[in-house]
Amino acid sequence: EVQLVESGGGVAQPGGSLRLSCVVSGLTFRNYAMSWVRQAPGKGLEWVAAIGASGGSSHYADSVKGRFSFSRDNSKNTLYLQMNSLRAEDTGVYYCAKGLLPYTGSYADYWGQGTLVTVSS
Amino acid sequence: DIQMTQSPSSLSASVGDRVTITCRASQSIKTSLNWYQHQPGKPPKLLIYAASGLQSGVPSRFSGSGSGTHFTLTISSLQPEDFATYYCQQSSTVPTFGQGTRVEIQ
Numbered sequence: 001e002v003q004l005v006e007s008g009g010g011v012a013q014p015g016g017s018l019r020l021s022c023v024v025s026g027l028t029f030r031n032y033a034m035s036w037v038r039q040a041p042g043k044g045l046e047w048v049a050a051i052g053a054s055g056g057s058s059h060y061a062d063s064v065k066g067r068f069s070f071s072r073d074n075s076k077n078t079l080y081l082q083m084n085s086l087r088a089e090d091t092g093v094y095y096c097a098k099g100l101l102p103y104t105g106s107y108a109d110y111w112g113q114g115t116l117v118t119v120s121s
Numbered sequence: 122d123i124q125m126t127q128s129p130s131s132l133s134a135s136v137g138d139r140v141t142i143t144c145r146a147s148q149s150i151k152t153s154l155n156w157y158q159h160q161p162g163k164p165p166k167l168l169i170y171a172a173s174g175l176q177s178g179v180p181s182r183f184s185g186s187g188s189g190t191h192f193t194l195t196i197s198s199l200q201p202e203d204f205a206t207y208y209c210q211q212s213s214t215v216p217t218f219g220q221g222t223r224v225e226i227q
Binding site: 035037044045046047050059061062095097100102103104105106107108109111112113114 | 210
């Protein structure tokens with residue numbers, strides 16, 4: 001059974017930082033691109049970032065470019081999303097998902113349960 | 122970025138109804154279009170990939186069609202577990218989602 005388990009969410013002040021993690025099991029992790037997708041309260045889904053299978057390439061939404069950094073450790077089957085210079089509009093549930101690498105026609109067939117990030121003073 | 126526009130934004134329907142949701146892309150995406158179902162407190166669930174491919178385990182009452190800029194998701198006979206928000210998502214370039222269509226009980 002494929003499982004994606006996020007952690008690291010919580011409350012941060014504007015301008016602060018958080019690091020999200022996502023542990024993946026049940027598939028050959030090193031073979032797949034992975035992404036983060038978020039949902040702000042009362043809003044729709046927004047793709048945030050993607051990383052290639054080897055970790056050599058990463059892509060970001062304009063809304064987080066320069067502030068967020070996506071990495072992976074294929075020896076630990078783990079993804080990391082380092083979120084700096086947080087803003088109120090970064091508040092939401094963050095999902096890790098398999099797939100959604102830009103320009104590849106891919107889709108997200110497995111999702112984690114999500115972790116809540118709240119940016120507030 | 123390619124903009125995705127869904128219609129309607131919400132709809133009310135009864136169990137057994139046929140439901141159709143439309144998604145339009147701001148430029149051609151060929152068939153790089155996926156559909157997800159999202160229920161409160163759960164992660165999104167992939168229903169349809171590449172415009173018309175039925176994801177494994179998804180009931181056959183769900184179907185997708187379209188190409189270029191116009192796509193549809195059809196639920197042939199709405200079931201109680203289908204009340205949810207549905208999103209289209211293009212994967213031709215940087216992924217973008219439609220704003221969602223909420224399907225409510227009439």
